[in-house]
Structure formats: structure tokens, C-alpha cells
């Protein structure tokens with residue numbers, strides 16, 4: 001339906017920022033051997049840092065972020081991306097149901113025929 005589609009796309013357009021991937025909290029040691037982060041009994045690790053891990057063209061890309069406005073924008077962007085995926089899923093369901101309604105869908109073959117055609121390949 002056009003109205004539902006408009007509602008979904010209106011929501012999609014309001015989603016900003018949008019970021020893929022995920023955030024991972026990290027506590028790290030540094031290169032200074034005398035630093036408290038290397039204490040054997042009570043290591044005082046540096047952090048938190050946040051590893052933002054995502055994929056660009058199939059390659060994993062990592063970016064370390066400190067707490068602050070940049071991190072919060074990425075966090076917001078990831079939440080928005082999840083909402084975007086939900087909206088696209090909703091849109092897909094509607095589009096698919098329309099395809100069937102308008103009679104454009106290919107007549108479903110019975111399971112029997114489907115199996116037979118698979119075996120022939």
C-alpha cells in the first residue's frame with residue numbers, strides 16, 4: 001500500500017547518522033614496562049576504549065574511539081542501522097504480499113515437481 005510505503009520511507013529518511021558494525025569495550029596495556037597497567041597483582045588497565053568494528057567491501061575495518069561525542073554518534077548510528085533494517089524488512093513483507101496480490105507471482109509448483117526438477121540438474 002502506498003500509504004504504508006510512504007510511512008516507512010519517511011522514517012528511513014529521518015534516520016541519521018547510520019553506522020554499520022558493532023562496538024566493543026576494551027581495556028588495554030601500554031608500551032611502558034613500568035606503567036601500572038603492567039602490575040602483576042593489580043593491573044590498572046587503560047580505558048575504556050571502544051573498538052568500532054565494521055566491514056567495508058568485505059574487509060574488516062577497526063577504529064578505536066575514546067568516550068565522547070564521536071563515540072556517541074557511532075553508537076546512535078548503529079542503533080539507527082538496526083532500525084533501518086527493521087523498516088526495510090517491513091517494507092519487503094509489504095512488497096512481497098503485493099506481488100502475490102497482483103497476480104504477477106509465478107504459479108507455485110508442487111513440492112513433488114520441485115524435487116524432480118532438482119534431481120534432473
Ligand SMILES: [Zn+2]
Nearest residue numbers: 029030035037
Ligand atoms: Zn600503561
